[in-house]
Amino acid sequence: MTDTALIVVAAGSGARLGAAREGKPVPKAFAEFAGVTLLEHALRGIDWVAERVVVVVPPGFEAEAATIAARAGVRADVVPGGATRADSVLAGLAAAGDAQHVLVHDAARALTPATPFDRVRAALEAGAVAVVPVLPVVDTVRSVDTVRSVDPARSAAAAGEEGEAAEHVLGERLGAVVDRATLRAMQTPQGFDAAVLRRAYEAAGAARAASTDDAQLVQALGEPVLAVPGDELAFKITTRADAERAEALLAKEAGMQELRTGIGVDVHAFGGVGPRRLAGLEWDEEAWPGPGLAGHSDGDAVCHAIVDALLSAAGLGDIGGLVGVDEPQHAGASGEVFVRAALEAIGAEGWAPVNVAVQVLGVHPRIGPRRAEAQRALSAMLGAPVSVAGTTTDGLGAVGRGEGVQAIATALIRRG
Ligand SMILES: Nc1ccn([C@@H]2O[C@H](COP(=O)(O)OP(=O)(O)OP(=O)(O)O)[C@@H](O)[C@H]2O)c(=O)n1
Numbered sequence: 001m002t003d004t005a006l007i008v009v010a011a012g013s014g015a016r017l018g019a020a021r022e023g024k025p026v027p028k029a030f031a032e033f034a035g036v037t038l039l040e041h042a043l044r045g046i047d048w049v050a051e052r053v054v055v056v057v058p059p060g061f062e063a064e065a066a067t068i069a070a071r072a073g074v075r076a077d078v079v080p081g082g083a084t085r086a087d088s089v090l091a092g093l094a095a096a097g098d099a100q101h102v103l104v105h106d107a108a109r110a111l112t113p114a115t116p117f118d119r120v121r122a123a124l125e126a127g128a129v130a131v132v133p134v135l136p137v138v139d140t141v142r143s144v145d146t147v148r149s150v151d152p153a154r155s156a157a158a159a160g161e162e163g164e165a166a167e168h169v170l171g172e173r174l175g176a177v178v179d180r181a182t183l184r185a186m187q188t189p190q191g192f193d194a195a196v197l198r199r200a201y202e203a204a205g206a207a208r209a210a211s212t213d214d215a216q217l218v219q220a221l222g223e224p225v226l227a228v229p230g231d232e233l234a235f236k237i238t239t240r241a242d243a244e245r246a247e248a249l250l251a252k253e254a255g256m257q258e259l260r261t262g263i264g265v266d267v268h269a270f271g272g273v274g275p276r277r278l279a280g281l282e283w284d285e286e287a288w289p290g291p292g293l294a295g296h297s298d299g300d301a302v303c304h305a306i307v308d309a310l311l312s313a314a315g316l317g318d319i320g321g322l323v324g325v326d327e328p329q330h331a332g333a334s335g336e337v338f339v340r341a342a343l344e345a346i347g348a349e350g351w352a353p354v355n356v357a358v359q360v361l362g363v364h365p366r367i368g369p370r371r372a373e374a375q376r377a378l379s380a381m382l383g384a385p386v387s388v389a390g391t392t393t394d395g396l397g398a399v400g401r402g403e404g405v406q407a408i409a410t411a412l413i414r415r416g
């Protein structure tokens with residue numbers, strides 16, 4: 001998986017929304033929607049998207065943003081933004097490290113589901129240098145001309161000098177219809193090859209202030225920008241009406257969501273002939289002396305426990321019922337194959353994972369040193385946060401004696 005940084009820009013004032021907290025104006029990202037700040041809504045469940053997350057906020061709001069990010073379960077660097085969105089993106093880029101890909105996302109698009117993130121990441125992985133989620137335009141669109149008029153009396157009053165003519169604006173006159181089939185509305189997250197995005201910002205210099213999104217700066221370099229389907233739920237909360245729509249959606253979600261938990265356990269003995277695989281990672285001799293895990297597949301007990309937890313939550317049996325125990329096509333198969341099959345099975349019934357927690361029991365490999373990596377790999381696999389913990393069982397039992405590895409997983413899934 002390529003190294004990706006996600007920049008969440010949240011440093012706008014939100015003048016068009018005009019939110020207040022305790023009677024004082026508050027930047028939009030810190031205004032509450034259904035009792036939770038816009039920034040927290042934007043960050044919830046986003047951890048899997050990138051290896052590094054940078055949140056850009058109005059100067060003075062860094063500490064509050066760090067608390068919000070922690071509550072949302074996202075490990076983020078928080079930096080102060082600038083006067084324009086482009087300035088804020090630039091501040092985020094400076095903190096994004098040397099990731100190969102960068103995704104820039106508006107906190108104001110706080111209800112964006114996982115799909116656009118997934119599509120943008122997939123397009124970058126496939127080699128695109130710039131990717132933007134877009135929606136078709138649904139209204140009839142026309143250009144307009146400004147209609148001006150010279151009214152001597154009003155001109156005189158306006159100019160304070162009798163008889164002097166001055167133009168004043170009467171209104172707008174409709175011009176030509178623009179073919180909406182050729183138009184698209186731009187959303188975020190917008191994804192880029194990091195070097196190209198940095199080059200675009202350098203080339204734009206101070207002129208970046210006039211840009212309303214990042215893709216147009218990249219396009220100005222002559223680089224191709226790929227469009228992928230956006231999502232209606234990724235709308236930007238800009239006005240009061242948008243805020244009401246967001247509140248209504250959140251209320252509906254709170255009222256309608258069905259939640260279920262499930263549990264899964266798997267054990268594999270050491271003694272396999274294939275690679276040493278566990279928790280979606282390959283392990284080397286140093287971290288894991290001796291043979292890999294025995295089994296018909298690759299023996300990844302963590303993935304298998306997750307599969308059982310997902311299936312148990314949805315009431316769909318267990319891994320044996322899903323993929324069999326000795327199907328020839330699954331000889332040596334990686335754990336990801338079974339996780340995907342489980343996601344498909346629960347998805348067919350309308351379920352999606354909310355989060356998964358796994359405990360690994362065994363003498364080796366030690367989970368701690370590669371916990372972050374394992375969590376990222378599994379979270380990307382599931383499209384939901386996965387946490388991984390490890391214990392040695394103090395030498396007790398078969399796994400404590402170093403005979404194999406056991407994993408216990410719990411899953412929370414939602415529907416509706
Ligand atoms: N100086 C700025 C301006 C905007 N943004 C971010 O860019 C995204 C899109 O901007 P929008 O929501 O339209 O911005 P605001 O500037 O907050 O709103 P308004 O124009 O109504 O003041 C938002 O997540 C906003 O926080 C930013 O990080 N820094």
Ligand SMILES: C[C@](O)(CO)[C@H](O)COP(=O)(O)O
Nearest residue numbers: 085106186187188212213236
């Ligand atoms: C980046 C953006 O969300 C794409 O639609 C939009 O351009 C932000 O613009 P704004 O002027 O900050 O509202």
